[in-house]
Amino acid sequence: MAQDKRNPSFLHALVGLGVVAIALGLAFGAVSIPSAAGYAGVGPNFLPWLVSGALFLCGGFMLYEARTGGFRHMEEGPPGDQAYWPGFVWMSAGLLANAALLTTIGFIFSCALCFVLAARGMRNAEGQATDGLRTWVQDGVTGLLIAAPVYWMFTKFLAINLPGLTQSGWL
Known part of the structure; x- marks a missing residue:
């Protein structure tokens, strides 16, 4: 299958394959999560399996569309429109820093x-x-105002353990 990599259907098929690969990776990880039923008969592995199944269906649909020419009616972007890679790097750094820290x-x-x-x-x-400094501080305060209530909701009201900074459970 030696196709031109600039062929849009080939690139769309690659994206579909990537989504299917992510779904299979999630399913592989979900196998290791215990399935003992908890509240309302739903175990902790329910959501990973649900997300994995949904991603697998979406990836399969994307592959079907790419192979049957379903994306041929997609609008072209403006000439010279390129991905903004520095923004992607900033967002990726945020996700990786969150996972690492x-x-x-x-x-x-x-x-x-x-x-x-x-x-x-x-x-x-x-x-x-x-x-x-103003933008950094504004974003930092906004991030804290979003994350703190989420943390307290999960730890105090739903009794779900999230990593905290202190043993008190408030930070």
Whole structure:
């Protein structure tokens, strides 16, 4: 199957294959999660299996569309329109920092850091100025105001353990 890599249907098929691969990876990980039924008969492996199945269906549909020419009616982007890679790097750095620091600095601060880096990537992609301390502080406070109530909701009301910074359960 030696096709030109600039062929849109070939690239669309690659994206579909990538989604199917991610679904299979999630399914592989879900196998190791215990299936003992919990609240309302749903075990902790229910959601990973549900997401894996949905991704597998979406990836299969994308492959079907790519192979049957279903994306041929897709609108072309403006000439010279390119992906904004620095924004992608900022957002990826946020996700990776969140995963790496979650158990070290706790849920609230790692999620706030993820928000700050992702917001910077989005602001840069839109052409907004991100110079100065004001933007960093504003995004940091916003990230904390989003992450803290989520953490408290999960730990205090739903009794789900999330990594915290202190043993008190409030940070």
